[in-house]
Amino acid sequence: MKAIRRPRPQVWFLLPAAALYGAFFILPTLASYWLALYDWSGLGPIGSFIGLGNFKRVFQDAEFRSAALHNVWIFLALALMTNTLTLFLAILLDRKSWLRGPYRAIIFLPYVLSPVVTGFIFEILLSPNIGVVNPGLEAVGLGSLQHEWLADPSTALWAIVIALAWQWNALATVIFMAGLQNVPPEMKEAAVTDGATTWKVFRHVTLPYLAPAFTVVNVLLAIFAFRAFDLVYVIGGAIGAPNGATLVMGTVIYGNAFGKGSYVDTTRMSYAMAEGIVLFLVLGIIAAILLVYLARRERRVY
């Protein structure tokens, strides 16, 4: 019966996806690892083989290190907010009420807006000319705090953190709310009948059931914070305006690969690929550590 060797149907099912994925995902990924070993600007013939030279330079590169530090700050600031304020917000919104649906829809809205839209909104709010933050401070009697938020290197990164927080908060709240659905109401009722205070119910009933949601939220946050590019690029550009204060790893890689937007640009594509690989490894290590730590914690609290 099966004398003729023809590809069986399952291969035809797989083929279109495998072909696209091979050509525009696997091939470029492998090419990146290979080209990162060369000294090549991206134009003309491929330069000389320098082994791990690019990687050595990445670790000594002051610009890349300062950008990586900005990623760390973004991650820590958002982690602090997520695990306190966002959680609190999710618990508030979890109460049974006809407003829960509409609230949830509003909370999630920032997540469906494009980074260009979000970046623009925050640039405008903080603008010294037409913004509403400075006039707002004036109106409540804090006029002395008025500031050129995005032009001052000491505040620009924090302005970006706030914009990222606005977008991130949307997803984190919804995941926490989904986690809260898993807390059996009988457990809470039983605790209350036994005379537990609100805090004790939260600490010993709600929190343990939320452990899986904590894991998901914090691992996703690591990916969000270390891969940040879009919003940061819209506000600070590839030069990390002002003066490199808003550079993150993603924008440094883009700037090295495609130029920083000035006319005398030189590109360093191989070097950018080495930086990209370092970012990938850093993210992988951080996500793995978080995952192991939080999974252990999950088992402990249950």
Added chain:
Amino acid sequence: MIAPIYFLVLGSFKSVEEFFAAPFGLPAHFGLDNYRRAWTEASISTTIRNSAIVTFCSVVVSTVVSCLASYSIARLPLRGSLFWRLLFVGGLIVPVQLIMVAIFIIMRWIGLLGTLGSLILVYSTFGIPLGVLVLVGFFQALPKELTEAATLDGATDFQTFMRIVMPLSLAPILTVVILNGVWMWNDFFIPLVLSTRPNVETLPLGILNFFGVYSTEWGLIFASVVLSALPVVALYLLMTRRFIAGMTAGSVKG
């Protein structure tokens, strides 16, 4: 949460003088002047068409190939199905910044740089990991009896897939379409790298470039930003539940 969006919409109706005179106030009248000018001067008429073509084609291609591949991984006697599954889904964690440098080089090499086709190819590919993630899980959960009965009646794998499996899978397919479609419509990084000619710019990229040129025509910029967000927001308001369910399902597993 909602205040920034309020100022954005309000600002899209204001004239430049009104921004200075009354930062919190309402505009004098709700005319559509800013919108009309944005449509032509920000070349939104071109970029919105490019975005629509690219998003539509990429959603269709990536969804179709993901459905086929997921079905073979989940239900057909495919050798190494776990390997294929991990290979596709693993794409979710690779940083786009890294891979786009090599894609730029490949597109320049095959002469597709600066065409809508290059965008469609890349988006179609990058949509596969999420498609496989959602659909393999769904197909595996379908009862085996359904497909076995069809096979016994003499249907080929493709007929079973089209007539039995597809009609039952509309909900997860819609999730994939929404998640990928919103991302493709909003993304500007891939066109930033590949759209090397102005006539193939997509909507977000066109607006980003417009900021630089018209940096003081705020009303105009506000209007173009609102226009770009309108289709997705309208879709979101119509289908809030499916959006949120899809986004949390996609992210929880990813």
